[in-house]
Amino acid sequence: MKNLKKLISLLLVVMLLFSTAVLSSADEDPNGTNEDSLPTGEITINDKGEDGVYNGYKLINSTNSEEYLTRYAYTVNEKYIDILYSVTQSVTVEQAQSVETAVKHESVLVYLERFEHDSSDIRVFIDKVYRAIQKTDLMPDKVFVGGEKTTAEQGYWLLADVTDLNSAENSANSLVMVDTIGVKEIEVKVKKGVPTVFKKVFETDDCPDGALGTEKTHGWQDAADHDIGDTISFKDEGTVSDIITSFEEYYYAFHNTMENLTYTDGSVKVTIDGNDYTSYFTVVWNPDTKKLDVYIDDLLSIRDDNGKPVVTPDSVIVLEYDAVLDDSAVTGSNGNSSIVVIEYSNNPYDSDSRGFTAEDRVVVFTYQIIINKIIGNKETPDTPETPDTPIIPMQKTAGAVPGVPLKGAEFTLYKLNDKGEYVQVSKLMTGSQFVFKGIDRGVYKLSETRVPDGFNKADDIEFIVNAEYDVESDTPALRELFATDPGFRNITASPDNKTSIFLSDINSGSLITYVKNYSGTKMPSAGGTGTVLIYVIGGILFVGATILLVKKLRKKTEAK
Numbered sequence: 001m002k003n004l005k006k007l008i009s010l011l012l013v014v015m016l017l018f019s020t021a022v023l024s025s026a027d028e029d030p031n032g033t034n035e036d037s038l039p040t041g042e043i044t045i046n047d048k049g050e051d052g053v054y055n056g057y058k059l060i061n062s063t064n065s066e067e068y069l070t071r072y073a074y075t076v077n078e079k080y081i082d083i084l085y086s087v088t089q090s091v092t093v094e095q096a097q098s099v100e101t102a103v104k105h106e107s108v109l110v111y112l113e114r115f116e117h118d119s120s121d122i123r124v125f126i127d128k129v130y131r132a133i134q135k136t137d138l139m140p141d142k143v144f145v146g147g148e149k150t151t152a153e154q155g156y157w158l159l160a161d162v163t164d165l166n167s168a169e170n171s172a173n174s175l176v177m178v179d180t181i182g183v184k185e186i187e188v189k190v191k192k193g194v195p196t197v198f199k200k201v202f203e204t205d206d207c208p209d210g211a212l213g214t215e216k217t218h219g220w221q222d223a224a225d226h227d228i229g230d231t232i233s234f235k236d237e238g239t240v241s242d243i244i245t246s247f248e249e250y251y252y253a254f255h256n257t258m259e260n261l262t263y264t265d266g267s268v269k270v271t272i273d274g275n276d277y278t279s280y281f282t283v284v285w286n287p288d289t290k291k292l293d294v295y296i297d298d299l300l301s302i303r304d305d306n307g308k309p310v311v312t313p314d315s316v317i318v319l320e321y322d323a324v325l326d327d328s329a330v331t332g333s334n335g336n337s338s339i340v341v342i343e344y345s346n347n348p349y350d351s352d353s354r355g356f357t358a359e360d361r362v363v364v365f366t367y368q369i370i371i372n373k374i375i376g377n378k379e380t381p382d383t384p385e386t387p388d389t390p391i392i393p394m395q396k397t398a399g400a401v402p403g404v405p406l407k408g409a410e411f412t413l414y415k416l417n418d419k420g421e422y423v424q425v426s427k428l429m430t431g432s433q434f435v436f437k438g439i440d441r442g443v444y445k446l447s448e449t450r451v452p453d454g455f456n457k458a459d460d461i462e463f464i465v466n467a468e469y470d471v472e473s474d475t476p477a478l479r480e481l482f483a484t485d486p487g488f489r490n491i492t493a494s495p496d497n498k499t500s501i502f503l504s505d506i507n508s509g510s511l512i513t514y515v516k517n518y519s520g521t522k523m524p525s526a527g528g529t530g531t532v533l534i535y536v537i538g539g540i541l542f543v544g545a546t547i548l549l550v551k552k553l554r555k556k557t558e559a560k
Contacts, residue, residue, distance in 0.1 A: 042149045042150065042151055042152070042185045042186070043144060043149070043150050043152050043157070043159075043178060043180065043186050043188060044147070044148065044149045044150070044185070044186070044187045044188065045144055045146055045147075045159070045176070045187075045188045051146060051163060052145070052146025052147070052161065052163050053143065053144075053145060053146070053161075053162050053163050054143070054144040054145075054146075054159045054160060054161055054162065054163075054176070055140035055143060055144075055159070055160045055162050056140050056141055056142040056143065056144055056150075056152065056157050056158070056159050056160075057080065057130075057133060057138075057140055057141055057157065057158040057159075057160070058077055058141045058142075058152075058153065058155045058156070058157050058158075059076070059077055059080050059084065059129070059155075059156050059157070059158055060074050060075070060076060060077060060155050060156040061074065061075045061076075061077055061153075061154075061155045062074055062075075062154045062155050062156075063075070074109065075105065076104070076105050076108050076109065077155075078101070079138065079141075080129075080133070080138075081096075081101065081104050081105065081108065082096040082097050082104070083096075083129060083132045083133060083136070084104075084108045084129065085099065085104040085107060085108055086132065087125065087128045087129050087132060088107060088108055088111035088112075088125075089107060089111075093132065093136075122177075123243070123245065123246060124245070126158060126175055126177060127175070127246045127348065129158065130158065130160055130175055130349065131349065134349060140160075141157075142157075144159060146163075149185070152178075152180050153180070154180050155179075155180060156177065156178070156179055157177070157178045157179075157180065158175065158176075158177055159175065159176040159177075159178060159188070160173075160175055160349075161173040161174045161175070161176070165346050165347065165353060165355060166346075166350075166352070166353045166354060166355075167354065167355070167356065168346070168355050168356070169355065169356050169357070169358060170194050170355070170356075170357060170358055171194060171346065171355055172193050172194045172241060172243075172346040172347065172355055173346060173347040173348070173349070173350070173353070174193060174243065175246075176188055193241045193242050193243045194241060194344070194346065194355060194357065195238055195239045195240050195241060195252075195342050195344050195357055196238065196239050196357060197236055197237065197238040197239075197254075197340055197341065197342045197357050197360055198236070198237045198238075198360055199222075199234065199235070199236050199237075199338065199339075199340045199360040199361065199362050200220035200221060200222065200234070200235045200237070200362060201220070201221060201222070201223065201224045201232060201233070201234050201235075201338070201362040201363075201364060202218075202219070202220055202221075202224065202232065202233040202234070202235070203217050203218070203219060203220075203221050203223075203224035203225070203471075204217065204218050205217045205218075205441060205442070206417060206418055206442065207415075207416050207417065207418060207442050207443055208416070208418055208419075208420050211416060211442075211443050211464075212441060212442070212443070212464055212466060213464070213466075213484065213488035220235060221362075221471040221472070222361075222362050222363070222470060222471060222472055222473050222474075222476045223335070223362060223363045223364070223365065223469045223470055223471060223473070223476035224362075224363075224364055224365070225364065225365040225366060225367070225440040225441055225467055225469070226325050226364055226365075226366060226440050227325070227366065227425075227438055227439055227440050228325050228326070228327055228329050228366060228437065228438025228439075229324065229325065229327075229438070230324065230325050230440075231264060231322050231323070231324050232261070232322065232323055232324070232325060232364060233320065233321075233322050234256075234320070234321055234322070234323060234338055234362070235318060235319070235320050236254050236256070236318070236319040236320075236340045236342075236360075237316060237317075237318050238252075238254065238316070238317045238318075238319070238342050238357075239315070239316060239317070240252070240299070240311060240313065240315055240317065240344070241313070241344070241345075241346075242313040243313070243348065244299075244300070244311060244312070244313055245313065246348040247300065247345055247348045248300075248348070248351070249297070249298045249300060249301075249345065249351050250298060250299040250300050250311070250344070250345045251295070251296070251297055251298065251299070251343070251344060251345045251351075251354060252295065252296055252299040252317070252342070252343075252344055252345075253293060253294065253295030253296070253342065253343040253344075254292075254293070254294045254295070254319045254340060254342060255291065255292075255293055255340065255341050255342070255343060256291065256292040256293075256294075256321075256338060256339070256340050257289070257290060257291050257292075257338070257339045257340075258290040258291075258292065258323060258336075258337075258338045258339075259290065259330075259336045259337045259338070260290075260325065260326045260328045260329040260330060260336040261290065261323040261324065261325060261326060261329075261336060261338060261364070262287065262290075262323055262324045262326055263285045263287075263292050263321065263322075263323050264321070264322040264323055264324060265285070267320075267321045267322035267323075268281070268283045268294055268319065268320070268321045269319070269320045269321070270294065270317065270318070270319050270320075271317070271318045271320075272302070272310055272311060272315055272316075272317050272318075273310070273315050273316060275310070277302055277310070280296055280301075280302050281294050281295065281296050282294070282295055282296065292321065294319055294321075295343075299311050299317075323338070325364060325366060325438070327438070329364075329366050329438055330366075330509075331366050331367055331368045331437060331438070331508060331509030331510065332365075332367070332478065332505070332506065332507050332508045332509030332510070333365075333477065333478040333506055333507050333509065335363035335364060335365045335476070335478065336363065336364045336365075336366070337361050337362070337363050337364075338361070338362050338363075338364070339359050339360070339361045340359065340360055340361075341356050341357050341358070341359045341360075342356070342357045343355070343356050344356075344357070360474075361474070361475070361476075362476065363469075363476045365440075365467065365469055365478050365509065366437075366438050366439065366440060366509065367438075367439050367440065367465060367467065367481060367509040367510070367511065368435055368436060368437040368438065368439065368508070368509055368510050368511075369413065369435075369436040369439065369444070369446070369465075369510075369511050369513075370433065370434070370435050370436075370510050370511070370512040370513070371411055371433065371434040371435075371436075371446065371513060371514075371515055372405070372432065372433050372512065372513070372514045372515070373405065373406045373407070373409050373432045373433070373434070373452075373514075373515055373517070374403030374404055374405055374406055374432070374514050374515070374516055374517075375403060375404045375405075375406045375455075375516065375517060375518075376403070376516030376517060376518040377403075377518075403514065403516065405431070405432035405433075406432055406452055406455070406517055407431050407432050407452065408450075408452035408453060409429075409434075409448055409450055409451065409452050409517070410427065410428065410429040410448070410449050410450030411427070411428055411429075411434045411446060411447065411448055411449065411515075412424060412426070412427045412428075412446075412447050412449045413425045413426050413427075413428075413436045413439075413444060413445070413446055413447075414444065414445040414446075414447065415439070415442050415443065415444050415445075416442065416443035416444070416445075422445055425439065425444070427449065429450065439465060440465070440467075441464075441465055441466055441467055442464070442465055443462070443463075443464050443486070444462070444463055444464070444465060445460055445461070445462045445463075446460065446461045446462075446463070446515075447460045448460075448515065448517075451517065452517060454519050455517035455518065455519050456517065456518050456519065457517075458515050458516065458517055461501065461513070461515070462485070462486050463483045463484065463485060463486075463491065463501070463502070464483060464484045464485070464486065464488070465481075465483055465511060466481075466482055466483065466484060467480060467481045467482075468480040478506060478509070480506065481504050481505075481506050481509060481511065482502075482504055482511075483501065483502040483504070483511050485501075492504050492511070501513055
């Protein structure tokens with residue numbers, strides 16, 4: 001009978017089912033002269049600390065020669081021989097029970113010797129063994145507690161993680177195969193084998209290239225800014241367990257919770273490794289909770305033309321969808337978040353056990369323009385009218401009004417589109433304060449489209465709204481909000497810019513300005529056709545009368 005050295009090296013390399021074992025020390029004597037017996041192995045499992053619980057099943061026994069301590073022999077543990085034989089020979093346990101023990105022993109060891117150095121084959125084998133054990137009333141040979149050193153007899157141990165992980169975050173159950181032969185201490189570090197998820201939001205500047213003084217932005221980021229009413233694209237990129245082949249069923253769900261965003265019906269698209277499988281997923285949108293769930297009860301049910309699951313341990317699953325920024329959106333540094341977690345099957349041997357990834361968050365920022373209408377006072381009645389530039393003293397705060405409020409105006413805000421044309425964003429007629437809420441970066445023009453009675457029209461203001469925020473961050477933050485003129489000169493009050501057109505309040509996401517109206521002697525620059533005609537006729541009559549008067553004086557002079 002062979003001694004299964006091939007199996008020993010194989011299992012030490014693979015350390016079944018996404019696990020690694022660190023050998024602290026070994027007491028074997030390379031010269032075979034050590035008269036002391038080999039120590040019993042000690043196993044420590046640290047992946048879940050003291051909360052971890054593992055059932056240990058010693059599948060294979062080992063013995064060594066008293067004279068040559070480095071020589072080993074292996075026997076199948078009689079407790080599991082029927083299960084091992086049934087798995088290796090693809091028969092039932094009942095059928096295995098009728099076979100002679102010696103035959104079963106030889107068959108199992110020969111089967112194991114034939115394994116190539118391919119962890120996926122061994123993984124399938126051990127999965128089948130553990131599932132068969134679960135169907136029996138066999139008790140584990142030893143229970144291992146996380147973080148504690150546990151003495152284990154020499155042999156090959158199957159360690160099954162039985163920690164209750166239902167609803168746990170970033171954790172999963174697993175199997176570990178450990179060899180204790182000739183080893184004093186083994187520390188088992190179990191890979192988690194859990195999915196990950198990354199969320200992105202699409203940013204785009206809806207203006208001509210270079211209009212903001214920087215390159216036009218297009219791309220997936222951790223934050224973006226948008227107008228209220230914009231349709232915004234989101235993307236969740238998820239992975240699966242690296243032992244997904246150990247599962248018989250695999251539940252998988254994207255759970256998205258939105259703030260002040262409304263899902264666009266029919267916009268969901270799900271791809272697996274670039275191929276569209278949207279039709280396999282269920283989409284549920286709850287407008288009250290602002291929650292979007294996209295899930296499939298069994299990811300492994302999606303199969304190719306050959307009947308194989310399309311999902312592999314290396315698969316990437318991408319969910320894309322659109323949502324509209326609501327009228328309820330908040331402006332400023334708080335932003336409007338969208339958060340995703342993935343819920344997944346986390347125990348290959350319990351289909352009802354589910355786990356959750358850590359959440360990932362993106363933020364959509366939006367801003368507002370606040371116009372305060374005030375009466376402008378000239379120094380003297382004869383002071384000529386000039387194009388008026390609002391000047392904001394640095395010490396003024398967002399709530400202060402440096403002048404007497406003036407009612408009766410109407411303002412229209414225009415935005416430059418990607419064709420280079422100004423289009424109307426909003427028109428407001430209210431008291432003395434006008435709030436244009438829900439705008440993003442862009443080029444704008446503010447025009448007084450109705451002038452209060454007794455006052456002259458204020459000049460248009462053209463300006464650029466600009467902002468700086470984190471584009472790659474777990475916690476995206478709004479860093480700066482400011483305005484520039486069309487020449488990209490900063491016109492926002494700051495410690496270095498004591499007076500300017502706008503004040504900035506980053507917390508509320510506000511750019512505040514004061515627009516003055518003057519009354520006085522300035523003639524309107526536009527009038528009706530009749531008015532112009534009267535002016536023209538009056539001028540002609542005046543000139544004609546002057547000519548007649550000159551002629552009459554000449555005649556009187558000649559008569560004399």
